[in-house]
Amino acid sequence: MFTKDGKDDSRYNRDNIEFIKHSSPTVGELIEREYERQKGNIELIASENYSSEAVLAACGSCLSWKYAEGYPEAERKTGNRGRYYGGTEFVDQIEEYCCKKWKEVFDTDYHVNVQPHSGSQANFSAYRVAVDPGDTVLSFSLDNGGHLTHGSPVNFSGNLYDMVFYSVDHNGFIDMEDVCKKARECNPKLIVAGASAYARTIDFKSFGEIAKEVGALLMVDMAHIAGLVVAGDHPSPFGHADLITTTTHKTLRGPRGGMIFSKPELAKKVDSAVFPYAQGGPLEHIIAGKAVCAEEALTSEYKEYIHQVVKNSKAFCQAFLDMGYKVVTGGTDNHLFMLDLSDYHFSGKDLQDELDKIGITLNKNMIPEDKRSPKETSGVRIGTAPMTTRGYLEDDFVKVAKRIDAKIKEMEKYL
Ligand SMILES: *Cc1c(COP(=O)(O)O)cnc(C)c1O
Numbered sequence: 576m577f578t579k580d581g582k583d584d585s586r587y588n589r590d591n592i593e594f595i596k597h598s599s600p601t602v603g604e605l606i607e608r609e610y611e612r613q614k615g616n617i618e619l620i621a622s623e624n625y626s627s628e629a630v631l632a633a634c635g636s637c638l639s640w641k642y643a644e645g646y647p648e649a650e651r652k653t654g655n656r657g658r659y660y661g662g663t664e665f666v667d668q669i670e671e672y673c674c675k676k677w678k679e680v681f682d683t684d685y686h687v688n689v690q691p692h693s694g695s696q697a698n699f700s701a702y703r704v705a706v707d708p709g710d711t712v713l714s715f716s717l718d719n720g721g722h723l724t725h726g727s728p729v730n731f732s733g734n735l736y737d738m739v740f741y742s743v744d745h746n747g748f749i750d751m752e753d754v755c756k757k758a759r760e761c762n763p764k765l766i767v768a769g770a771s772a773y774a775r776t777i778d779f780k781s782f783g784e785i786a787k788e789v790g791a792l793l794m795v796d797m798a799h800i801a802g803l804v805v806a807g808d809h810p811s812p813f814g815h816a817d818l819i820t821t822t823t824h825k826t827l828r829g830p831r832g833g834m835i836f837s838k839p840e841l842a843k844k845v846d847s848a849v850f851p852y853a854q855g856g857p858l859e860h861i862i863a864g865k866a867v868c869a870e871e872a873l874t875s876e877y878k879e880y881i882h883q884v885v886k887n888s889k890a891f892c893q894a895f896l897d898m899g900y901k902v903v904t905g906g907t908d909n910h911l912f913m914l915d916l917s918d919y920h921f922s923g924k925d926l927q928d929e930l931d932k933i934g935i936t937l938n939k940n941m942i943p944e945d946k947r948s949p950k951e952t953s954g955v956r957i958g959t960a961p962m963t964t965r966g967y968l969e970d971d972f973v974k975v976a977k978r979i980d981a982k983i984k985e986m987e988k989y990l
Pocket of ligand 1 (some may be wrong): 597622692693694695696721722724769770771796797798799832833977
């Protein structure tokens with residue numbers, strides 16, 4: 576794993592790169608360069624993280640060679656057919672174990688499907704369970720902090736469903752009164768809650784009550800905050816939502832992938848919305864990685880890690896506030912925050928590009944009521960999950976804030 580001062584305290588990655596070079600010097604060389612980039616950079620992208628080497632190893636294992644369309648025997652109680660291939664004895668046990676462990680992580684009796692290849696595919700299948708094309712969905716738009724799959728016109732969601740969006744108030748907080756008003760007006764079949772660029776606690780309980788009142792299903796997409804839910808640093812959507820989707824590679828620190836949890840009565844629909852509707856054979860090697868990740872998430876060390884992620888985020892954000900910067904919503908409750916650059920003559924993209932040159936990686940992001948285009952943006956999103964994995968504490972992030980401040984001051988002069 577990479578250390579905080581840009582070293583690597585194991586041989587895992589380097590040995591594997593040498594192995595790849597035997598077959599393809601070009602690919603091996605490029606992976607090596609990416610490895611060096613990651614090792615030396617300060618990674619502030621809020622959706623990224625460094626999974627353990629055990630997770631990486633599971634993802635690179637012989638399970639990648641196995642076809643296993645369908646569901647393991649234990650999942651047949653939901654009415655599914657079993658597997659469509661022979662030789663699934665061991666991948667069955669791995670997938671069943673994975674499901675069992677994730678239910679343990681969230682202490683839930685919800686059904687779980689661990690096969691979605693990504694967060695977007697999990698959402699694709701979850702929509703299929705709740706709505707038909709043309710149905711009304713009330714959701715959080717991309718430019719306010721939602722995800723592409725929450726109804727953007729360039730995504731299947733905006734294309735297939737009749738989207739209505741609730742908004743944020745003038746301070747940038749989700750406006751629950753607006754959610755309630757719009758829900759009563761548009762009578763949606765589904766309400767979507769969750770975000771990719773929102774620094775505040777989301778009130779899943781109120782979302783659940785509103786959904787119930789208007790007879791809609793509630794889907795919570797906890798892709799970003801799932802790790803915080805595990806550690807008790809964000810209220811849980813379990814008990815309030817009918818469908819819960821997540822990625823496994825963000826704060827959960829697992830392999831790149833997705834999962835869907837649902838109320839037990841939706842289990843059969845969820846499973847058939849994943850396979851055969853959206854996907855073919857499951858990635859059993861990634862599912863093994865998800866199982867290892869669950870096991871890690873059950874440890875007290877993981878919960879300590881998440882507590883530190885949140886503490887770091889608050890200290891990092893405060894350092895910017897102390898230096899006079901504007902932050903969307905004026906602070907953060909979670910692992911990320913958004914700098915508001917609308918008063919500057921350079922854009923979020925300019926800052927992203929300039930920081931890239933000095934080895935600090937973050938991403939430009941739209942902020943509420945952004946006057947710049949999505950290609951330019953007036954904000955940047957900053958997250959603490961990856962560098963906290965590498966051992967960063969509050970002081971380390973305050974130092975990074977000062978480096979970013981110095982760069983901004985320089986840009987004010989020369990750009
Ligand atoms: C990241 C994210 C997704 C999509 O995940 P992918 O694995 O990139 O498809 C979905 N929803 C939210 C809220 C996200 O932040």
